[in-house]
Amino acid sequence: MLKKLFKFNKILFAAPLMTLMFCFNAPKNDDEKMHIIMINVKNALAHVHYQPKPINDAYSREVYKNYFETIDPAKRYFLQSDMDEFEKHKNQLDDYLNNGNLVFYKQTIDRLYQRVNEIDKMTQDILSKPIDLTEDDDLILEPKLKKAPADKQELYNEWKRYIKYNILQEIETMTSKEEIQQEKKDSVIAHKLKDTINVKKLSLEEKKIKATKEIKDLISHTFKRFQKRKKMDWFSVYMNAYTEVFDPHTNYFSPKDKEDFDTSFAGKVIGIGAQIQEKKGYLYMGPLVVGAPAWKSKQISEGDKILKVKSKPNEEAVNVVGMLVDEAVRLIRGEKGTEVTLTLQKKDGSVKEVKLIREEVSIEDTFARSVIVNSPKGEKYGYIYLPS
Numbered sequence: 001m002l003k004k005l006f007k008f009n010k011i012l013f014a015a016p017l018m019t020l021m022f023c024f025n026a027p028k029n030d031d032e033k034m035h036i037i038m039i040n041v042k043n044a045l046a047h048v049h050y051q052p053k054p055i056n057d058a059y060s061r062e063v064y065k066n067y068f069e070t071i072d073p074a075k076r077y078f079l080q081s082d083m084d085e086f087e088k089h090k091n092q093l094d095d096y097l098n099n100g101n102l103v104f105y106k107q108t109i110d111r112l113y114q115r116v117n118e119i120d121k122m123t124q125d126i127l128s129k130p131i132d133l134t135e136d137d138d139l140i141l142e143p144k145l146k147k148a149p150a151d152k153q154e155l156y157n158e159w160k161r162y163i164k165y166n167i168l169q170e171i172e173t174m175t176s177k178e179e180i181q182q183e184k185k186d187s188v189i190a191h192k193l194k195d196t197i198n199v200k201k202l203s204l205e206e207k208k209i210k211a212t213k214e215i216k217d218l219i220s221h222t223f224k225r226f227q228k229r230k231k232m233d234w235f236s237v238y239m240n241a242y243t244e245v246f247d248p249h250t251n252y253f254s255p256k257d258k259e260d261f262d263t264s265f266a267g268k269v270i271g272i273g274a275q276i277q278e279k280k281g282y283l284y285m286g287p288l289v290v291g292a293p294a295w296k297s298k299q300i301s302e303g304d305k306i307l308k309v310k311s312k313p314n315e316e317a318v319n320v321v322g323m324l325v326d327e328a329v330r331l332i333r334g335e336k337g338t339e340v341t342l343t344l345q346k347k348d349g350s351v352k353e354v355k356l357i358r359e360e361v362s363i364e365d366t367f368a369r370s371v372i373v374n375s376p377k378g379e380k381y382g383y384i385y386l387p388s
Contacts, residue, residue, distance in 0.1 A: 030232050035100035041239055042097045049246055060093040067241035077115045080148040097242055105238045109231050120223040126160050127216045137161050170211035228324055271333045273361040278325045293356040300354060308343035334358050
């Protein structure tokens with residue numbers, strides 16, 4: 001299945017036993033923000049990191065490799081001509097970091113958005129026509145064994161093969177589910193038990209139609225989500241290409257990322273106590289935290305569709321249909337004791353407005369736990385659980 005490639009006045013580095021933060025006056029625009037951040041990142045890596053590396057051409061080549069393995073890991077976005085153009089910067093990333101030069105970052109991200117828009121149109125064209133699933137094709141899934149597409153026609157063909165592969169995977173999944181259900185039914189009959197299992201088998205053509213629709217929806221949604229992302233959001237990816245070469249535990253956090261990190265680390269959040277989930281452009285209520293505002297209201301259920309969020313009583317409600325989860329979550333969260341209003345569509349189609357008072361909610365899944373285990377022989381073992 002398609003997966004998202006997805007993975008400023010503060011910088012935070014999380015390294016073993018070390019946290020660093022830098023604050024500075026508010027920059028005038030995004031370019032100035034990013035320039036200042038790069039300079040601060042360089043200073044932190046060079047002078048504060050517990051085991052600094054030389055920031056030279058060898059380092060630059062490692063950063064280059066790390067960066068493209070993150071933004072185009074499957075080699076399914078950039079053309080070979082793009083990579084040839086980017087290659088000229090391969091030994092200069094150390095200089096860009098030292099000087100806060102954004103030329104390479106802006107060139108690669110602008111090109112990425114250009115290619116994504118082109119591929120979006122390509123996939124729409126591919127899925128508007130019949131796809132022959134019986135035709136033999138080769139799709140290389142291991143990035144190390146493939147090169148970037150030579151031109152737009154090869155890029156088109158790559159995505160056509162990838163779409164075909166995903167449709168076949170969907171059909172295989174449907175068939176496997178049918179076989180499992182049939183095995184259960186056969187077992188019930190063999191043991192002369194009451195048969196309540198209804199096995200509905202689809203024809204191959206029906207499976208193809210259903211699988212094609214699923215993949216079409218998935219791809220369309222993936223590109224819509226990508227296009228909603230601001231280019232500034234990719235700057236964290238770029239900075240982490242630099243920091244992770246030092247060690248995998250040294251990371252750059254944007255203010256938004258830092259907030260999420262602090263929340264997960266503290267195990268507490270001010271909100272309503274509900275997970276927010278996204279499906280096909282809509283946001284839904286996920287599991288509710290027992291004892292939290294959403295649960296106590298007795299008006300909210302898992303699966304309710306979220307239509308609008310009013311963060312403050314004196315503000316207009318914001319339509320969250322099509323919004324990214326993290327953006328909606330920031331509307332719902334706020335200060336302890338303040339009011340937030342949600343407009344929800346229930347499963348029966350009715351629409352309800354629910355007012356909640358934000359509270360501090362514990363997220364127990366984030367807590368580290370330990371226990372002493374006594375063996376039958378009297379030996380003691382320590383067990384420590386660390387959340388991922």
